[in-house]
Amino acid sequence: MTIPLEKRILLEDNHLLVVNKLPSEIVQGDKTGDEPLSESIKKFLKIKYNKPGNVFLGVVHRIDRPVSGAVLFAKTSKALTRLNKLVKERKLKKTYWAIVKNPPPDERGTLKHYLVRNTRKNKSFAYDKPVDNAKEAILKYKVLGSSNDYYLLEIDLLTGRHHQIRAQLSAIGCPIKGDLKYGFPRSNKDASISLHARKLEFIHPVKKENIVITAPPPEDNLWNYFLKNFDNEQ
Secondary structure (H helix, E strand, O other): OOOOHHHHEEEEOOOEEEEEEOOOOOOOOOOOOOOOHHHHHHHHHHHHOOOOOOOOOEEOOOOOOOOEEEEEEEOOHHHHHHHHHHHHOOOOEEEEEEEEOOOOOOOEEEEEEEEEEEOOOOEEEEEOOOOOOOEEEEEEEEEEEEOOOOEEEEEEEOOOOOOHHHHHHHHOOOOEOOOHHHOOOOOOOOOOOOEEEEEEEEEOOOOOOEEEEEOOOOOOHHHHHHHHHHOOOO
16 A cells, blocks of 8 residues: 555655655656656645645655655755755765675674666676776665564665665675565565665754654565564664
8 A cells, every 4th residue: 555645754844855755666757757756745745835836846865766765855945955065975874774684794894895887787786896987885784683584784874876785785695685686586575675764864954953864664574573673763
């Protein structure tokens, strides 16, 4: 069952809006022609506030279509400019949850790779050493817990590269559950991958106060198990 947009808004004020994205949604338009989340939000705001004309909405960052979780949008051009600056300066902190079949080599660690994006295959390839056209990719991870068959990882993303988490976890033998593109053997029933943008932390672009947003993961038995047993936010 699709959860209505208004029930997935995690924060809204005059300057910004944070939505808990469904795995089926795209943030911005692509070649599929499917309506992106950004357009759905514009329509929602137009009706909610009875706005004449076009509604301004700036996309601050994106997450992949099969990924769920918190996505930040700007409702004014001033907020967008300031939030873009935070992103450029790496002051928008992003924390993800990932479910993997295989445990990483250590309980916690830092992964550093050099990623090369293949646009034809829409895939990034991870290398241990610099190669031509590669971009440095860094993340920190820790194991939050495990079930009988899977492990829950918490990931702090330190750089924002194409398919970074997916490519880096695959490179250490820990492809994300459901992620056929990066080596997991089976797809999830809903075509999602078990990667969730769990938390955003940043300084409000206008109010200058610290904002921390936590997004509930999708409703399914495995996510619910991990949420119940290993959520350190509770």
